[in-house]
Amino acid sequence: NPNLIIVTDDVYGTFVDGFRTLAADLPRNTLLVYSYSKHYGATGHRLGVIGLDRDNVIDDLIAALPSQEKARLAKRYGGLTPEPESIRFIDRLVADSRQVALDHTAGLGPPQQVQMVLFSLFALLPEGKAYKAKVQGIVRQRLDLLLEGSGMKIADDPGRAGYYVELDLLAEAERAAGKDFATFLEKNHEPTEPLFRLAERTGVVLLNGGGFDGPEWSVRVSLANLDDLDYLKIGHHLRLLFDDYRAEWEATLTS
The missing domain is CATH 3.90.1150.10 (Aspartate Aminotransferase, domain 1)
Structure with missing residues (x-):
């Protein structure tokens, strides 16, 4: 099924030797969920990501929807841009996390973004691998x-x-x-x-x-x-x- 959509929860991947995410082998079909909470003991900070390849089946499926369904989506996301049909799925996901109308409040604040960047960079260093x-x-x-x-x-x-x-x-x-x-x-x-x-x-x-x-x-x-x-x-x-x-x-x- 070339249009299969897979959601992979990779939160515990760092605890498994040789772990390889499905997203590495099926990037077009896979929505990847990851949290820094478990690996870094940062559960209270709620630091997580959802990853989707730029070339993905979900955007293709949205583009192929019938006109009536496209009109419904255009009405839902019309307040975000004059061209709602151009909104990618990952951005729709962010908007929906704030019921669309509050999209401007979505996303992590700068302190959380910096913390996630530091965690990610640390993981690439020898010290991060030892950790x-x-x-x-x-x-x-x-x-x-x-x-x-x-x-x-x-x-x-x-x-x-x-x-x-x-x-x-x-x-x-x-x-x-x-x-x-x-x-x-x-x-x-x-x-x-x-x-x-x-x-x-x-x-x-x-x-x-x-x-x-x-x-x-x-x-x-x-x-x-x-x-x-x-x-x-x-x-x-x-x-x-x-x-x-x-x-x-x-x-x-x-x-």
């Missing part, structure tokens, strides 16, 4: 500590960003004690129950991975915002919680 390796190492070490504390196993994945991780409790149950234990959990408990039990007992609050397209019985852990040893503790809490469920299941086998 990239360091932040990759930090999240990977925290993942190792989380797994060490929990005693859980996950598959090797060279494409894993490691900024977040979803630990599948059901898969771990089957790995550790067999299918019967996993079936017991499914029949007697809800997927979110371990999260509530963990929060009540330890004050550790995790999210259900199912809400992020992960396994229904997974817990989602951010590896970006706590001290390293905190992840060892979280893993330990998960292990104790898991042991409680296993003891509950084993009690049913002997009763």
Whole structure:
């Protein structure tokens, strides 16, 4: 499909060795989204970009619209220019972010633009490449500590960003004690129950991975915002919680 439009979210690309964006191979078809927030720990500054190649299918599709649809768009964007049909899609996107009428207030202020330029230039320097390796190492070490504390196993994945991780409790149950234990959990408990039990007992609050397209019985852990040893503790809490469920299941086998 030569007119396929792809939106690629590359926010975590810097955490993956050898990452290559789809936009590099399919520039005409790809709308690229990126944020500086994760890589540089600048979440409060809301620094992000949307990139689109000058030669793109979206502008071609707009140009090929029927006259009635072009007239509707001309009315929508007519306040921006006497030639609204000449507005490129990326500029329409900016205008729409401010409901068109407030287009003059769109875009980042000079301080944010300077900050983004400095981040970008830093990434090209040897110091920036060393920083990239360091932040990759930090999240990977925290993942190792989380797994060490929990005693859980996950598959090797060279494409894993490691900024977040979803630990599948059901898969771990089957790995550790067999299918019967996993079936017991499914029949007697809800997927979110371990999260509530963990929060009540330890004050550790995790999210259900199912809400992020992960396994229904997974817990989602951010590896970006706590001290390293905190992840060892979280893993330990998960292990104790898991042991409680296993003891509950084993009690049913002997009763």
